[in-house]
Amino acid sequence: MHITVAGAGIIGLSCAYRLAGAGHDVTVVAAAPPGETTSAVAGGVLYPPVRLPDKRIVRWTAETLAVLREQEAPGVRFRRGHVLLAPGEPAPQWLPAMIDPVRDGGHLVFTTALVDTPVYLEWLLAQVVSLGVRVEHRTLASLSGLGPVVNATGSGAGVLAGDGSLVPIGGQVVHLADPGLTEFVVDETGPGATYVIPHGGHVVCGGTEEPGRAGTEPNPVVTADIVRRCRELVPALAGAEVLRSLVGLRPFRPVVRLERKGDVVHCYGHGGSGITLAWGCAADVAALVAS
Template identity: 45%
Template sequence: MPERPDRIVVVGAGVVGLSCALRLLEAGHRVDVLARDLPLETTSSVAAAIWYPYLAFPQDKVTAWGKTAYAEFARLAAQGADGVAMRRGTELFLEKPGDPWWLDAVPSLDRVDPRAPYVDAWTFVTPVVDMPRYLSWLSERVLDAGGTITRMALARLPEAPLVVNCSGLGSRALAGDTTTRPVRGQVVVVEQFGLDEWWLAEEGPAGEVPTYVIPRTDDVVLGGTDEDGDWSRSPSPEVADDILRRAAALVPDVARARILRHKVGLRPARPEVRLERVGDVIHCYGHGGAGVTLSWGCADAVTALVGDPA
């Protein structure tokens, strides 16, 4: 058996980093989280955070990790974890698709009649996570389990018996990985107007623009954008107007909802999620728009790798 590390440093305090930290603490390890951005400052805090595999590959591993995370979020929702709910919703399509490649990750998915101009639709129940509330809950679990969360801007990965790199876009510098790139996502958050179900739809000639209306307890998140390679974190008024137009076409009551805030997040995209151990570093980044969707599955995989000397 490999020697048990006396300290594990997790780099990154987004949903993936915190999930990994909690799983490692539950396994009996000493864990310290170091991050430039604290949980409520991360890209994770901006996410509409519906469980849905988006911009994450390879499909087989993503399906397996996503299935694990789906089950864990369902368990957390049943236990009343703050910010976690199971909600039914509908996805609409401009062209008739086959079954989703991630179908095995969800308990059920049913085709339903679409409405014009869409030609197909399906509905399923999925976790929807209010990220500010959930990240606060998750941070508390890490601290209660004996972990620490410290703000620290790192020029390189720290020296420790074992490092878990969950730095997202920071891996361009910390891991020297220039294949990791931003995919900008802008959202508009409006007041809750009585919406219970989520909606997703395709827009544009080739369905290239994602439109979503995601209800949470106190607000509704409207999106979105998918701007590959764009590093800007400043909300664009023109983009916001377009999001509101598309969202209101999907759910008309959006038009009367009061706007609460505008947010931008940079999704950490990569050709494939990197989850591997290289010596005393376990890399876990490149989750694209599926950090929440894969979080618990990847956390379990990271925990398993701690016992692998690789």
């Protein structure tokens, strides 16, 4: 069957890979190439929100971890790290899906994948192309007239699917030179998380949550605040050079939309967890296309 996959972020590319692997003739159509998507801005630590909006998330997360372990792809490293929880916060339902998880008072300690997303997306694009997938760069005004299509357009899906429940939530990160950190740290005790995700050459530091943000121009005041918070959290970053600041728009929805409506399989609304959920969702998309 010929299928169009709309979107070339982590969700579109993982769906294209699964569909091409299942023998379909796939064309990816995307306004922005993988390196210019929200997916390329992500911190890239693999775990879902501490409070789960949706039970499917545990299965999707476990599937993504299993796929990444098997792929041994460039840009993916498995590292131990800490998540600091607010006092009284119960252990999240997904904790057993992590590798060697321990709850130590207010800390969760576990091993998971850290994905340097620009590197991984470039590798994944090459894999997809080697499976015969064609990639076209253009903006779709509508999903109709394309035949079978997977809607993996992230923040663009609100307009294409007429879905007012999809809200972009802006997030800024700052890349610092990596002084040789071996662990990730995420402080979830406040209203917005502060995180330090080392990828070898650089550390992704964050973050912010800005509902309704449209532009992706970094704010220097926010950059300074992120650097301050992250140096407080991880003092080894004190002298680390600030390399760049980036902003992405998380495609937030109360729950992920993964369903088939006629010719369209919708797969969007992954919010701040698209890297974590991608391979689990791609498996469900492939099953829906086959059904």
